[in-house]
Amino acid sequence: MVKLTFLGTGTSQGVPIIACKCPVCLSDNKKDKRLRTSVLIHVDNQNIVIDSGPDFRYQMLRAGVENISAILFTHEHKDHTAGLDDIRAFNWVNKTAVNIYAEKRVQDSLKKEFAYVFAEFKYPGIPQMNLIEVTNHAFRINGTTIQPIRAMHLKLPVYGYRIGDLAYITDANYISPGEMEKLKGIKILVVNALRKEKHISHYNLSEALDLVNELKPEKAYFTHISHQMGFYDDVQAELPENVYLAYDELTIEV
Structure with a gap:
């Protein structure tokens, strides 16, 4: 069994956006409150996180996560990597480095963003991590097979991941x-599925629905949602019965 918990389902600025007074950002519905996009996958008695954005620390605390086996990165944008320093807590508690899976370009970006981690002089207390290169071939984490899925974010190559019968893109x-x-x-x-209007580098709602229609999964969940999508309740009511807007802390199993 694979269990996935949505740690965050918002776009790069989250929802609400700082200083925004739109109705969605002012909503009192918990399902309209979205941290930056990330998921926790529990499989084969291990925890695997995909992306560690700026909200990583709070996401780990909120989900009660006490250990992780690995972090997989989709790409190097700040809203997916900025919280990596906070793996220090896992280093301290679990007395081990954290395995970080990313393609070489993303690794190079991490080495620049977190240069102090890779400096010749290792300052006491810096994050301990093992960088492991992802290529477009299946690999294993402690017996769990991970299949990378290459996608494009406008002109930037990114990776999604398939684990068993579940795919995350x-x-x-x-x-x-x-x-x-x-x-x-x-x-x-x-x-x-960023919003209803077309976007230069993300699927919009209709494009995400087209992908669902082509792949025909039993169920589909949309994430990386902006305030421009609208209220959770309104959008969910418009979707097919097997398609859902994800929301923070939602847990699904397959």
């Missing part, structure tokens, strides 16, 4: 036919 607006083959037969699809 965010910050994408194109998947090639060859990569779509890797998604055949999935039961659960999690994919970004």
